[in-house]
Amino acid sequence: MDIDKYIASGILELYVAGALSEKENLEISTYAKEYPEINNEIIAIEAAILKLSGKASTMSPLPFQSIKNKIDLSSESKVIPINKNSTRWAQYLGWAASILLAIGLFWIYNQNQKLKSELEIVEQQSILLEEQIAASKASMEKTKTLLTTIRDKDISVVDLGGQAVSPESYAKVYWNKENQKVFIDAQGLPEPPDGFVYQVWSLKLSPLTPTSMGLLEDFSTDENKIFALNNPNDSEAFGITLEPAGGSESPNLEQLYTLGAVSAS
Template identity: 50%
Template structure:
C-alpha cells in the first residue's frame, strides 16, 4: 500500500482518536517517521480536531486548551501519542461538538421552513385582501343599482331596440332634482372589440344630440349600471355604437336603442 492509500484508508484518524491497538499504534508511528507526508497528515488531523473541540465543546478549560495549543506549536520530530484512557473527556467534547453542529443544522432547516411558511401566509393574506376588496366593490355596485332603481324621484325612460338590433333595450333613470342620470344597459349586447356604446340626450325640434357619456368597461361591469352626465332637459335618449373614445355626433346606422321622455 502506498502512502496515499495509507492516508486515505482512515487509519490515521483512528490513530489520532486513540482507537487503535498497541501494535497498530506502533505501525502508524513507524510509518510517520519514515514518511513525512504521513506525519504531516497526522498533525493536520490533530489541529482540525483541536480547532473543532475548542470552538464548540463546553468541556475544555482554558488551561487544557493552552496545553494542546503548545504541543501543536512544537516542531514535530515525532508523533504525539494519544492514549484513549486519558483523553475520554476530549472525546466527549468532540461528540458534543458534533451533536451541537447537527442541532444547529436542524434549527437552520426549521428556520428556513418557518420563513417559507411566513411567505406563503403573506401571499394567501394578500389574495384574501384582494378578494375582499373585489367583493366590497361588487357589493357597492349592487347597492348603487338598488338605490337608483328604488328612487321614487327618478324619471324612468324606456329605450327600445332599433333596426340594427331590434332585440336591444335599455333604461334611463333620470333624477331631475339632483341632475343624476344612470343607464341600465343590461339589454344591450357586448360591444365588439375597439367599439363603445355612447349615450345621447336629444332635443327633438330641431333634432339636437348631445353626448352625455360612454358605457366604458362594459364587460367588467356585472350590473351594467352606468352613471352619465346631466341630461340638459332632454326630450329623448338614444344609444349608438361608436369607435373607442366616442364620436362628436351619433352614427345613426349604429343606433341601438331610442326612447322619448
C-alpha cells in the same frame, strides 16, 4: 500529497456528513480509491458516528450518588495515560458532534425559511381579502344608491330596445331629473370589441340633436353592468352607440345598439 495533513484537515468528516459539493465528493472518492489510508479513515469516521448515534439513543443519566461513590476523594491523584487511539477516538467524537450540530442548525434554518414563506403567503392572502372586502363594500354602496334612485317617486324609467345592428340588445335608463343623475343598466348589451366603447346619448327629437352623456368605461370588468352618468339635458330619448375608444363627437347611427323615447308625463 501529505496524507496525514489531508486527514487532519477535517474534510473527510464533512464528506461523511454529506456537507460537501458534488465536485469535492468526487475528488475524495477518487483519493479513497488511490490511498488506503484515506479509505480506512472514512470507514473509521462512519463507524464512530454510528457508534455515537447508538450510544446517544440508549444512554441514560447516571444518578449523582452513583457518580459520587465512584470518586475516592482521599486517594492520590492518578495520571491516566493517553494513547494515540483514545486521542483519535476523541477527535472522531468531536467531529461527529460538530456534524450533528451543523445538521441540526441547517434543519432549524430551513424550518425558519419555510415559516417565513408561509407568513408571506398568509400576508398576501390577507391583503387580497381586504381588497375583496373593500370592493364588496363599494359594490354594496353602489347598489344602495341604485336602489334609492329607482325607488324614488320622481324617477323616470326608459326602456331602450335593440336596433338593426343588434336586435337582441336592450338596456334601461333610470333618470332622476331633479338631481340630474342617470343610471344605465347595460346588462343586455354584448361585450364591445377591442378598441371600442359604448357611448350614451341624450337626444332631442325635433330636430334630432344628440348630446353625449359619457362612456360606459370598463364594461368588461364591471360585473353589475350598472353605470352612473350626469344628465343636465332636457332629454326626449336616449340612445347607446358603439364608438372607437375615447368616444366620438357625434353618434355613429350605423352602430346604434339601443334606443328609447322618454314617455310624456
